[in-house]
Amino acid sequence: MISTFYEKIVGTSPPPEPSEPKVLCVGLSCLDIVQLCKHYPQEDSDQRCIDFRYQRGGNACNSCTVMSQLGQPCEFLGVLSNEQFSQFLQDDMRKYKIDFLHCPIMENGGCPTSVVILSMSTGSRTIIHHDQNQTEITLSDFEKLNLENYSWIHFEGRNISEVLLMMQHIENYNKSVTQRDSETNEKLSRYTPITISVELEKKRPELLDLLPYADVAFISKDFAKSRGYLNMSETLKNSNHI
Numbered sequence: 242m243i244s245t246f247y248e249k250i251v252g253t254s255p256p257p258e259p260s261e262p263k264v265l266c267v268g269l270s271c272l273d274i275v276q277l278c279k280h281y282p283q284e285d286s287d288q289r290c291i292d293f294r295y296q297r298g299g300n301a302c303n304s305c306t307v308m309s310q311l312g313q314p315c316e317f318l319g320v321l322s323n324e325q326f327s328q329f330l331q332d333d334m335r336k337y338k339i340d341f342l343h344c345p346i347m348e349n350g351g352c353p354t355s356v357v358i359l360s361m362s363t364g365s366r367t368i369i370h371h372d373q374n375q376t377e378i379t380l381s382d383f384e385k386l387n388l389e390n391y392s393w394i395h396f397e398g399r400n401i402s403e404v405l406l407m408m409q410h411i412e413n414y415n416k417s418v419t420q421r422d423s424e425t426n427e428k429l430s431r432y433t434p435i436t437i438s439v440e441l442e443k444k445r446p447e448l449l450d451l452l453p454y455a456d457v458a459f460i461s462k463d464f465a466k467s468r469g470y471l472n473m474s475e476t477l478k479n480s481n482h483i
């Protein structure tokens with residue numbers, strides 16, 4: 242309606258609206274094979290499970306799902322392949338309106354897969370993960386993005402040396418935005434510094450190198466325990482010395 246009115250008055254189509262900046266999640270998309278069991282199985286035993294499903298998983302990819310459900314435009318950046326299970330992940334991302342247009346697609350690559358055993362008696366979840374190609378996003382993949390399109394970038398804490406370089410790349414971009422704003426005195430600039438978040442999941446002390454670059458950190462039970470903190474409130478109280 243508005244564009245027809247604009248066309249009548251101005252005689253051309255209106256300029257495209259600047260699109261809303263996206264949230265980008267960098268990390269893994271994997272196939273989760275989930276088995277719901279009464280009890281965690283004994284080794285070398287045979288039991289029926291109560292339920293079975295397979296679904297798209299991975300911290301970065303799940304975060305995109307949640308954001309998309311909240312109506313936030315988002316994009317996933319991780320290595321995909323043309324293999325059938327990876328195709329399933331891509332179809333599912335399309336279904337949830339998650340962009341993945343900058344993902345490198347490996348030919349003849351596999352698909353990272355997690356077998357997840359859920360125990361109803363204890364509530365535990367045990368994960369056995371396989372990643373045939375161990376291929377991760379690098380700085381050179383990341384440099385192809387136009388950072389002006391993003392307001393928030395979330396990283397899974399993996400492939401630490403490359404993630405560190407990507408975070409430094411964003412930091413340089415943020416400095417340039419702030420400088421440009423102060424030079425032009427343009428307070429209402431559409432380009433704002435990007436917020437960075439990181440997930441610290443695995444018990445890897447090197448993950449701490451990423452913290453100085455993050456505005457928000459998600460800390461897993463395993464990581465907190467590996468730093469000597471037994472629960473959420475202890476972890477929060479000591480977050481300055483983590």
Ligand SMILES: Nc1ncnc2c1ncn2[C@@H]1O[C@H](COP(=O)(O)OP(=O)(O)O)[C@@H](O)[C@H]1O
Nearest residue numbers: 273297298299300301302303304305307440459
């Ligand atoms: N069913 C769900 N409902 C709401 N949020 C979810 C759901 N599954 C995952 N999430 C959220 O998505 C994010 C990433 O999920 P995570 O459990 O870390 O993935 P994975 O274990 O595959 O790495 C987390 O912040 C988690 O809270």
Ligand SMILES: O=P(O)(O)OC[C@@]1(O)O[C@H](CO)[C@@H](O)[C@@H]1O
Nearest residue numbers: 269271299300301355368370399
């Ligand atoms: O062993 P890696 O490669 O460090 O991490 C594998 C893993 O933790 O990452 C996924 C979450 O993104 C899980 O499904 C899986 O178990």
